[in-house]
Amino acid sequence: MSSPGASPPVLACTGLGRTLPADPPVTLVRDVDLAIQPGKFTAIVGPSGCGKSSLLYLLGLIDRPTAGQLLLDGRDLTPLSGDERAAIRLEHFGFVFQFHFLLPEFNALENVALPIRRLGRLHGAAVEARARELLGEVGLAGKELKSPDKLSGGERQRVAIARALANDPRLILGDEPTGNLDSVNSARVVDLFVALAHQQGRAVVCVTHDMGIAERADVRVEMLDGRVVAVKAQ
Secondary structure (H helix, E strand, O other): OOOOOOOOHHHEEEEEEEEOOOOOEEEEEEEEEEOOOOOEEEEEEEOOOHHHHHHHHOOOOOOOOEEEEEEEOOOOOOOOOHHHHHHHHHHHHHEEEEOOOOOOOHHHHHHHEEEEEEHHOOOOOHHHHHHEEEEEOOOOOOOOOOHHOOOOHHHHHHHHHHHHHHOOEEEEEOOOOOOOOOHHHHHHHHHHHHHHOOOOOOOOEOOOOHHHOOEEEEEHHHHEEEEEEEEEOO
């Protein structure tokens, strides 16, 4: 599933599918083979309703497949329990959605610190120091104590990216992360994703309808009717 000389995939799937029970059954994703490489920015594109987000949620262990295998470093994740899947998500994945989902009662610093405290690798003052460092990395130094309603849409999304990085994840998964942003803030967010892949070696996977964003990706995954119809290196 990887070309000669390429890095081993951090995440890979074979025959991955998800069908919802109904009359008749509804298939969201069917027979997907895909390898996600570290250090690459991968864009998943296709028309509305083609299964882009459904595939992303399978890759991120948010939804459970009804067919196929999903492997992290060669380990099959499909048979894991819900608690085991949640632990892997917390340790290895960072998520950025179209809506930032920041907690309004907490300031930017506290929003970023929450997953750090939950994982428990850092304690005390080290938690706040790490949260401040991450906000600085996304260009929000000096705005740590602002509540979400005092930040612009682009700033709120950058707080969400800092939060996604809180536990030093190997994979960043974005579902239309620029969908509510203007062109300037959208470009800033994409710049961050490119840097996370190319400079930090993370695997970054984003669902997007914006072909301008897709053109900046290293790999473009094209979907139609629940299937991957093309994978193009750019």
